[in-house]
């Protein structure tokens with residue numbers, strides 16, 4: 059019987075557990091044994107292995123986080139550490155490794171492929187949705203739902219108090235969560251890294267001032283991607299407050315966007331990708347990511363997923379930029 063190993067690596071994402079379930083169930087149906095290593099690549103090197111059987115998969119897919127645990131493990135870039143991982147995988151008789159993670163995890167997988175002869179299959183698992191070759195990634199839809207719900211809650215108090223809020227969302231250096239959350243949360247303004255040109259502080263301030271004048275009893279929400287503004291959201295709020303004379307409240311959403319039960323979309327995607335990953339192993343694929351494009355499961359060479367920038371959907375960018383145009387004509391004397 060051939061053996062498959064699974065790890066979850068880097069930032070956890072809601073849906074990873076559903077994906078593990080699909081891998082284990084599909085492997086079992088095909089007489090493949092599955093082991094998991096805890097804490098991602100570190101767990102391979104330290105041999106933190108555990109068997110994964112169908113009976114262990116009950117009440118798993120509903121849960122956020124990852125039952126396999128995860129970690130960031132920059133040491134894996136070193137050749138000697140990757141070679142240690144290869145040795146551990148060989149000692150266990152593992153023929154294929156499935157890595158559920160984001161771009162850093164796939165860089166690690168490509169590095170491991172230099173020293174290990176087994177099949178390596180990547181499954182895109184990151185709330186950031188910043189991997190090329192797949193329309194979406196495990197955890198992204200749930201993270202957007204979570205951000206939207208948080209924005210809705212802030213909107214209620216902001217509206218009651220007629221306040222301006224800057225809400226910071228995750229995404230590392232990509233604006234997918236920012237764009238989708240801005241649209242879903244009906245934001246008055248959006249700052250995401252992909253915008254060309256980037257809105258200037260003076261323009262943002264001018265817009266807030268005009269909105270306050272035209273609609274003094276209204277809330278005003280700007281969705282801001284993390285890592286975008288020098289000095290962060292606190293600095294931007296301070297600068298906007300100074301420029302407008304209006305207190306601007308900073309609300310970073312932080313890691314609440316990573317936790318929580320996966321929504322239905324993420325569970326379905328996870329199970330689809332997990333099952334397809336095992337089928338890809340049986341078909342002899344190696345060093346590819348299993349992604350989804352226009353509803354179809356695709357295989358993409360792993361290195362192409364992190365070497366290219368994935369653009370935002372311009373139609374959605376235009377949608378948000380169009381909707382956030384406030385018409386001051388009727389009230390602005």
Ligand code: F6P
Pocket residue numbers: 069130160184185186228229230284316
């Ligand atoms: O990649 C997922 C992510 O949540 C990013 O959006 C964020 O920038 C980063 O991870 C945070 O990483 P950590 O939890 O290690 O601080």
